[in-house]
Amino acid sequence: MxxxxxxxxxxxxxxxxxxxxxxxxxxxxxxxxxxxxxxxxxxxxxxxxxxxxxxxxxxxxxxxxxxxxxxxxxEHPEIVAAIEAQALLGTHYGASHEAEVRWGEWVQKLVPSAERLRFTSSGTEATMMALRLARAYTGREKVLRLREHFHGWNDSVYGQPLAEETVPSARGLPRGMLEASIVIPQNDVEVLDRTLRDDGATIAAMILETTGAHWGTEPIDLEYVRSARDLTARHGILLIFDEVITGFRVSPGGAQQAYGITPDMTTMAKILAGGLPGGCVAGRAAIIDQIAIRDDGGAERITHPGTFNANPLSATAGAMCLSLIADGxxxxxxxxxxxxxxxxxxxxxxxxxxxxxxxxxxxxxxxxxxxxxxxxxxxxxxxxxxxxxxxxxxxxxxxxxxxxxxxxxxxxxxxxxxxxxxxxxxxxxxxxxxxxxxxxxxxxxxxxx
Missing domain, CATH: 3.90.1150.10 (Aspartate Aminotransferase, domain 1)
Structure with a gap:
């Protein structure tokens, strides 16, 4: 050595x-x-x-x-040219713009679950919003996740179960966050079924990496993913695919397109923004539209600000990237x-x-x-x-x-x-x-x- x-x-x-x-x-x-x-x-x-x-x-x-x-x-030449052209027009308008519309249209065109979407600045932020949307939509608080699956560093899906809270990844997490998270091993349908029968009434969402723990270091069984789709639907639990890494990589529409399995929500980042910062949560319109401002005062809505959401540079790079990879x-x-x-x-x-x-x-x-x-x-x-x-x-x-x-x-x-x-x-x-x-x-x- x-x-x-x-x-x-x-x-x-x-x-x-x-x-x-x-x-x-x-x-x-x-x-x-x-x-x-x-x-x-x-x-x-x-x-x-x-x-x-x-x-x-x-x-x-x-x-x-x-x-x-x-x-x-x-340094893909077409993405670089698009970024350079946009930079000359402005890097941040503090206003809506055409590039974000083009970017969103490409996401909706490619990703099967993307009836509606909201841009964020990272994959971690996308996951945070997805879990908040799930809790609001179902009226439940707990999240079911799979051991060793990574979903960013947000408190809701970080750390280990309470029995293992001495591990470093649990430091700094409120006990309540750990209690609101149920962690089970991947690929064991029997454990999944039992967990949903015992605790399903308290679970808002199940979230998983679509190729397995740590972007497929421990591969997930496709039949397990199919079972997760069926069982969560049966119990009124939202299924979230974390496609931050697999999105647009496994296929133009991500792992969900390749598998033929459509989740209720999807979180994306990385390739999404063409090499610049950017994330997205997409899913069923009824779920994502909880963010919408309403005429009734919006007491039931979920607020979502974000200084750099769909900023012009990321939106331009993302739209160009998705247009180039759309044919597979x-x-x-x-x-x-x-x-x-x-x-x-x-x-x-x-x-x-x-x-x-x-x-x-x-x-x-x-x-x-x-x-x-x-x-x-x-x-x-x-x-x-x-x-x-x-x-x-x-x-x-x-x-x-x-x-x-x-x-x-x-x-x-x-x-x-x-x-x-x-x-x-x-x-x-x-x-x-x-x-x-x-x-x-x-x-x-x-x-x-």
Missing amino acids: DSIISRYVELHPSSRQLHQRALRLFPNGVTHDLRHASPFPLYARRAAGSRKWDVDGNEIVDFVMGHGALLMGH THQQRASSTAAVLARGMNRVFSEESVPGCVYGHASMLHIALAMDVQPADGYGWGWAPLPKPLPGVSREAAAALRLGMVNEGVDLMGDGMMVSSAHTADDVGLTIEAFRRTLRAMKEAGVAG
């Missing part, structure tokens, strides 16, 4: 210097948990297509892709590239005699060190859940993988990869060989499993 760290430090002196300045400003010197790295994170200067360049001039194949916001890669070509290209990449990396695991595998869904990949079970087709698990329990990976091994890949010119999103339509066959080949060299370095350091 020392050799991997030493090489990382040697390759990135300017990142190290910037981090020293950042430590005086931000907790851990970073502005997002996923950007934290020891001994210091990578600092980028520019990006284009599938690549980015750090402050030391190192060229890197990028699989972070704006934390999943960039389906078509960095970019999704298909990214998913095909991801499958080739996963199979190549799995061959490396085998050839280097290192336990582990790469698996995924659509254009989202996950690297599992120490797991000796392989996906049947060398890429996806289909709808079969992963083996349980999942193998534990040491923090040292995870850090070695991430730093080692950066040393070889590839940036991962934690232990995952967001593949874009801008990634090429050359990128795939470079990444596979970078992975091979990284595993060898990890074996030499004694952290490969």
Whole structure:
């Protein structure tokens, strides 16, 4: 491990210097948990297509892709041109504008559940509004969610059950919020059915990530999602799909279009805004229209201000992005590239005699060190859940993988990869060989499993 760290430090002196300045400003010197790295994170200067360049001039194949916001890669020329043109017209009118209408029309056209919608500034905000709408619509207070599913950092769906409240993620959460949340394991229809029979009268909504916990790290069973749709409808509970990551990526209409399952509400962000900040809650008109101002004084309405809701720059970028990906070509290209990449990396695991595998869904990949079970087709698990329990990976091994890949010119999103339509066959080949060299370095350091 020392050799991997030493090489990382040697390759990135300017990142190290910037981090020293950042430590005086931000907790851990970073502005997002996923950007934290020891001994210091990578600092980028520019990006284009599938690549980015750090402050030391190192060229890197990028699989972070704006934390999943960039389906078509960095600096797409048509999106850049649209943003530049809008910036010359104004960045914030404090008024309604045509771009927000065009943006909303594209969402409504593509997403099956989007009878009505409201824009926010992030996925977390979209989830906050969805849960408030659900509580108001049903007159119930509790939220049912699945263990390890992530829905932003808002209090209603963060932390663990009270029995596990000592874990760090529960710190700072009011006890009442934890009590208003029911958490069950995914893929167990029997537990879901029992929970809804016992507590359904108190549950306003069930919310889930559509490909499984942590954007599919633990894949969800499609039959479980179908059961969730049927059972929630039977009990008068609203079903919310968190498509912040999967929206417009799994298909032009998100996972719900690909699955043929329509939720009551959907939360979206990332690709939605074309690489700029932006979120959205969409769903049945009767639910979303609770936000509408009424002639009767609005005692029963839900207020929703927001300085940057559908701001002109995000709306322009979002509308352009959705128009470009509407035919599904970019999704298909990214998913095909991801499958080739996963199979190549799995061959490396085998050839280097290192336990582990790469698996995924659509254009989202996950690297599992120490797991000796392989996906049947060398890429996806289909709808079969992963083996349980999942193998534990040491923090040292995870850090070695991430730093080692950066040393070889590839940036991962934690232990995952967001593949874009801008990634090429050359990128795939470079990444596979970078992975091979990284595993060898990890074996030499004694952290490969």
